[in-house]
Amino acid sequence: MSGRFDKKLILISILLSAALSGCLSPDGPPAVFSRNDSGSTGEQIRVAATIAPLADLVRAVGGDRVEVTVVVPPGAEPHSFEPTPSLMVRLSQADIYVMNGAGLEFWMDNLLAANRELKMVDSSRGVELLHEHGKESNPHIWLSLRNSAIQVENICAGLSDLDPDHQDYYVQNRDDYLEKLHELDKELESLFASTKGRIFVVQHPAWSYFARDYGLEQIPLLVEEKEPGPRYLSRVIDLANKNNITTVFVEPQFNPKAAEVIAQEMSARLIILDPLAPDYLENMRYAGRQIAQSMQSAGQG
Numbered sequence: 001m002s003g004r005f006d007k008k009l010i011l012i013s014i015l016l017s018a019a020l021s022g023c024l025s026p027d028g029p030p031a032v033f034s035r036n037d038s039g040s041t042g043e044q045i046r047v048a049a050t051i052a053p054l055a056d057l058v059r060a061v062g063g064d065r066v067e068v069t070v071v072v073p074p075g076a077e078p079h080s081f082e083p084t085p086s087l088m089v090r091l092s093q094a095d096i097y098v099m100n101g102a103g104l105e106f107w108m109d110n111l112l113a114a115n116r117e118l119k120m121v122d123s124s125r126g127v128e129l130l131h132e133h134g135k136e137s138n139p140h141i142w143l144s145l146r147n148s149a150i151q152v153e154n155i156c157a158g159l160s161d162l163d164p165d166h167q168d169y170y171v172q173n174r175d176d177y178l179e180k181l182h183e184l185d186k187e188l189e190s191l192f193a194s195t196k197g198r199i200f201v202v203q204h205p206a207w208s209y210f211a212r213d214y215g216l217e218q219i220p221l222l223v224e225e226k227e228p229g230p231r232y233l234s235r236v237i238d239l240a241n242k243n244n245i246t247t248v249f250v251e252p253q254f255n256p257k258a259a260e261v262i263a264q265e266m267s268a269r270l271i272i273l274d275p276l277a278p279d280y281l282e283n284m285r286y287a288g289r290q291i292a293q294s295m296q297s298a299g300q301g
Contacts, residue, residue, distance in 0.1 A: 012208040013204075037074055045163060050105055051078055051141045054151070055122060058098050060177040061154075061155045061170055065163065069094070070278075077253040078276070082107055091119055096162055098155055106140035121158030123151035129210050143187040143275055145284060149178055168291040180281060188288040189214060194204040199243055201236065201268070203250040203259045205273045210287070219263060221248070233262065240266040247294035248292035249273045 043066040045202075049055040055068045062068070071091065072081050083091065091097065092115030099105050101124025112118065127147050129137035141147040156174040160167040192214040200211075205220035219236060222228065228236075239245070248263045250256050250270050263270050271290055277283035 010281075018102050045159065046093075047058070047098060047158040048091050048096075050100050051142070052096060052276050053148075053280045053283070054100055056278055056280040057123075057142075057148060057152055057177075058155055060175050061168065062153060062159055063173050065169065066159070072276070073083045074276075074289075075253065078104055083111070094118065096121060096158060098123055098158065100124060100139060100142065102127065102137045102139040102141050104184045117156070121154055123154045125154050130212065132205070132208065136232055138205075138276060140151075140206045141209055142280070143284075143287075144209055144213050145181050145188070145215055149181050152177055152181070179286055184281060184285060184288075185213075188292075191288060191292045192216065192295075195292050195295040197243060198243075199239070199245060200291050200294055201245055201248045202239060202267075203248065205247075205252055206251065207273075207287075207291075210291075215290070221259060227265055237262070237265050240268065243296070247271055247290075249291070251275060251295075 010068065010089055025223070045062065046057050047055075047062065047066045047068045048071055050069050050071050051057050052072075055070045056240055058066060058068050071083065071087075072078050088111050091111055096119045097111070098121045101106060101122040105111075112120070124141055127150050129141070131137050134146070143264070156170050159170045163170075196216060198220060199217045200207075201219045201251055203221050205218060205222065207218050208217070211218040219239065220291065221236065223232065245266065246268045248259055248266065248268050249272050250259045250272055250276050252272055254274065258269060259270060262268075269284050271294075273287050274283065
């Protein structure tokens with residue numbers, strides 16, 4: 001490898017380090033849960049959900065019976081987000097909290113301390129978690145249609161337990177949504193069965209469960225949320241060139257500068273995939289098609 005290329009890889013490593021410490025900040029404060037003072041049995045159930053995709057699943061099951069507030073605001077990175085004490089108090093006034101689970105809400109103990117009576121739904125219950133690098137579980141469970149089906153089941157059970165008079169309503173909504181998830185899963189399964197390649201390159205390893213579902217291999221630029229060394233980046237670039245990979249998928253929650261430098265070395269373009277987009281089904285369909293299209297243009301075996 002030439003000295004010029006070594007210097008570029010060192011520069012890339014420095015930029016990646018800056019990107020990790022400089023996640024994009026949200027434009028405004030987190031959404032605040034508004035308590036309805038009328039609060040009778042016939043009113044909407046006040047639900048707090050950690051992230052926008054999870055809130056979409058809650059709305060799909062709860063329909064017009066729920067009022068949902070997203071805790072992590074648009075643009076914020078869930079791994080580093082910490083609710084303020086005042087937000088903790090307001091969240092404790094919810095009727096029910098639907099958490100992603102799998103270690104995403106590392107601050108949840110503080111919320112439970114503020115209100116030990118708060119009903120919690122851990123949507124990750126029953127999900128087979130991935131433990132990468134032999135460490136903590138990968139929390140991005142919702143980026144799998146098959147996992148989200150389990151999450152929907154857990155949400156339905158939680159709402160039915162809290163509001164048993166409307167259990168049939170929640171069950172019907174659950175079944176309708178599960179059918180949509182199943183249809184999209186089959187669509188993507190068929191799509192990836194016809195792709196030329198199985199490898200895709202991402203900025204942040206959020207798509208591990210998605211890759212597992214369809215027999216793909218996700219190659220991340222960031223490893224364990226840490227700066228990779230020049231040797232690792234060199235292997236990624238060599239792999240990309242060997243397999244004619246011309247796309248790097250980035251997330252709006254992370255600084256794109258480092259990925260831009262790497263993409264230039266790979267002669268690749270950047271495409272944004274937002275794991276926190278609010279319209280869950282449409283976002284998963286879009287992500288699946290973009291990843292499949294990147295493989296169709298690659299000459300992988």
